[in-house]
């Protein structure tokens with residue numbers, strides 16, 4: 001049990017955000033629970049507080065996060081563990097990543113930062129800022145864990161616009177998406193006039209593993225990164241799109257489905273594909289605070305770039321057919337919309353087949369993909385390009 005914050009109820013007793021007495025440290029297991037209870041008001045959405053805590057524990061146990069999640073607290077260093085007041089908190093996740101420079105690719109570690117929080121009554125005192133400053137110091141000195149891991153970049157997804165995190169080095173990167181409406185089974189069965197779309201195949205989790213995360217597919221992605229970095233003025237980085245990312249997103253959707261759709265079999269269709277053109281995608285259902293926010297997200301697309309006009313047409317048609325399948329799946333799970341991030345020109349063409357008036361949305365406030373790059377201090381290029389900047393990397 002964390003001590004009550006009686007000494008802080010009068011804001012005059014609060015230490016200023018730049019006080020030398022403030023320190024950033026890793027939460028004890030009990031403190032982690034307390035920090036989740038505190039931030040539940042911001043993020044529990046449609047869950048009750050106990051279910052929200054259970055969700056966080058469930059996600060904590062997933063392969064993606066179980067070895068590398070740290071809950072950080074900003075506290076007064078003079079207060080002993082068990083009695084200290086949480087002034088601000090956040091989490092970091094260790095992520096496998098790729099870095100390609102001058103035609104050489106290396107496996108590396110990156111950090112994801114999330115759940116940046118300060119309780120309402122302590123806001124505006126500079127605590128979140130101080131916490132992030134301290135975090136960047138730890139990252140830059142590679143002190144994140146006992147066995148120091150060399151890390152040259154970290155990512156986060158800001159829901160408070162592009163400026164706040166930029167002051168600590170997390171610069172905004174492309175953050176656009178397409179949003180499409182749902183379609184009913186009847187609409188799905190109708191032909192689109194003048195367009196002949198191929199049949200698609202539903203993907204279960206094991207299929208996603210085979211078609212989207214196999215060693216062969218990942219090797220191709222690595223080769224693309226390596227090639228893109230040859231003679232390029234910027235280093236190329238990506239969060240390695242391993243199967244663990246998808247299982248983390250599915251653990252989340254299955255948890256919500258179990259709570260919000262009792263009696264219904266949890267969702268088993270995890271994506272769709274079209275074999276002839278070799279186009280595949282994985283998705284998850286995101287249950288928002290209100291039903292209007294329920295969104296089926298395409299986590300990632302995998303396809304080979306076509307080389308002829310005929311192949312291009314087949315690839316675009318396959319993408320359009322897969323999008324329609326996603327629109328139907330979203331309908332069957334009471335989602336309000338489907339979304340996918342940072343569309344490529346081929347995906348833009350596919351969307352135009354389904355809805356010529358659809359426009360790419362450039363986000364300004366929520367889910368802004370931000371990257372902090374320190375490679376230039378270690379002999380790499382000043383500029384960095386984030387490849388595979390898709391929803392799978394969000395957490």
Ligand SMILES: CC(C)(COP(=O)(O)OP(=O)(O)OC[C@H]1O[C@@H](n2cnc3c(N)ncnc32)[C@H](O)[C@@H]1OP(=O)(O)O)[C@@H](O)C(=O)NCCC(=O)NCCS
Nearest residue numbers: 042116117118123124125126127128129158159160161164
């Ligand atoms: C965002 C948050 C962590 C800031 O905590 P804080 O300790 O009050 O922050 P600080 O006092 O260090 O800094 C205040 C700055 O926060 C920024 N900020 C806070 N809320 C913001 C919002 N909704 N949109 C944009 N900026 C915001 C402002 O830029 C403000 O800057 P200013 O001092 O120049 O006006 C806190 O408001 C919070 O927990 N909000 C709810 C959860 C949340 O949205 N977290 C961020 C997820 S990406």
